Amino acid sequence: MIRLPLFLWGAALALPASIFGAPVDFERQIQPILEDKCYRCHDAEEAKGSLRLDSPAAIVAGGEGGEILVPGDPNDSSLYVLTTYDKDDPDYMPQKGKGLTKTEQKLLKTWIEEGAVFGGGFVHEAKPETRRKFDEEDPATARKYRIMGEAIEIVARWREAGLLVDTVNHDSSLFEVSYTYAERSAGSFDFQALEPLGESIRKLTLARTNVSGADLAGLASFTSIEFLDLGRTDIGDEAMDAIVQLKGLKVLNLRGTKVTDEGIQQLAKLKGLEKVYLWGSDVTVSGVKRLQKRLPSATISAGVRIVAPTRRNANPS
Ligand code: HEC
Structure with missing residues (x-):
């Protein structure tokens, strides 16, 4: 039993229940x-x-x-x-x-x-199962997505390699590929495996993987990728040369990475960029402002530390 002076009981009762036990x-x-x-x-x-x-x-x-x-x-x-x-x-x-x-x-x-x-009964680890999986063994699924025979085989190989594969907006000819659960070490991201259908890949998710800047060099030819998620990886400015090769990019997630003000200026080369997420990276207000000037129509979402000084946080650390 928590002992509180009597006069404090009223205040204590007004506190959220969670403080006293119930989550x-x-x-x-x-x-x-x-x-x-x-x-x-x-x-x-x-x-x-x-x-x-x-x-x-x-x-x-x-x-x-x-x-x-x-x-x-x-x-x-x-x-x-x-x-x-x-x-x-x-x-x-x-x-x-x-x-x-x-x-x-x-x-x-x-x-x-x-x-x-x-x-x-919902557990976070269930994430891969909660996504619509591409099941090439199930004829109904194959019919549903109207995947061509050749594509089915290639997609099956990707899945064997531990990748999550989905179609984009139910379009059977466009793919979204995620390495997030494939458990690879830096240096072993062999993007050649994606090449046979590389033109059809719209979204590539590498979030929370061990991908390195050097690995990303292998992506240079995948110019049909519009969405690239590198969130919470260890990549930094060294990855920018590879990223700016992806001329089709519209949405780029660099949240929680090590990119800095200098590195992100390179993104100005990607004229089609619509959104850049930089929250939790090493950029600062001035770096983001510089990039914003060069990419005026892009939305740059940089989070709590990156705001006009009159707003959230006058002295970002
Ligand atoms: C009137 C519409 C509207 C309402 C209501 C709204 N949102 Fe949003 N939300 C948006 C739009 C538009 C975006 C996409 C912004 C963008 O892409 O820049 C968004 C994006 C987001 C994102 C993603 C941002 C990111 O950086 O990934 C989060 C998280 C979010 N909303 C949370 C919430 C929560 C929590 C609520 C309720 C408290 C809420 N939203 C209510 C319009 C709304």
Whole structure:
């Protein structure tokens, strides 16, 4: 039993239950907040930023910019952080409508700190299973995606190599390939295996892998890639020469990488870039501003440390 002076009991009772034991319950306490304030733009109908928040699997899958939830680390989870920005910040969520109250923010934060448990038997490790898998052995799947025979064989080989493969927007001739669960070490990313259907790859996910800048040199010919996710890898400025070869890039996620102000200036060569995610990398306000000038129509999302001095954070470290 916690001993508190009598006069403190009233205050103690007003504190969130989680402080006194019961963990935050996703279904009862978090989901209603998302439903009320986020679903209008992040459900099956809208999915702004290719992000849905209407199921645990969707939340874990994240959006166009990659993951939004890091269990145990609210400050690295854009699901939480964006709700705490200034309301006039372009990245603030929700973009329209009533924002989260302080109590709701605290609940969301505590829930993530406690490990972001969804309950209902959902486990984060289940992520690969929650994605629509490409099953070449199942004739129904093959029919559904109307994949050509040759492509089926190639895709099967990719899967044997541990890659997750999906079609893009149900288009059977365009692919999304992810190395995230393939457990490779730096130096062993043999992108030649992708070459037979390389022209058909629109999205390539290397998030959280051991990919190195040198590995990325092997991607130079994949100019049909529009979306590249390098989030939370160890790559730094040395990877930029390879990245800027990918002339088709529209969305580039460099969140949580080691890229710096100098390195990102090279991205100005990619005239088609629409979005760059730099949150948690080593860039600073001035570096982002420089790049923004050279890529005026791109959206550069750089997070808490990178803001106009009048907004969030006047002295970024
Ligand atoms: C009025 C529409 C709207 C509402 C309501 C809304 N969002 Fe968004 N959200 C957007 C748009 C548009 C984007 C894509 C922004 C972009 O790509 O630059 C987005 C993107 C995001 C992202 C991805 C950002 C990133 O950097 O990856 C997160 C996380 C997010 N929203 C969280 C939320 C949360 C949490 C709520 C509810 C509290 C919410 N949003 C409510 C419009 C909305």
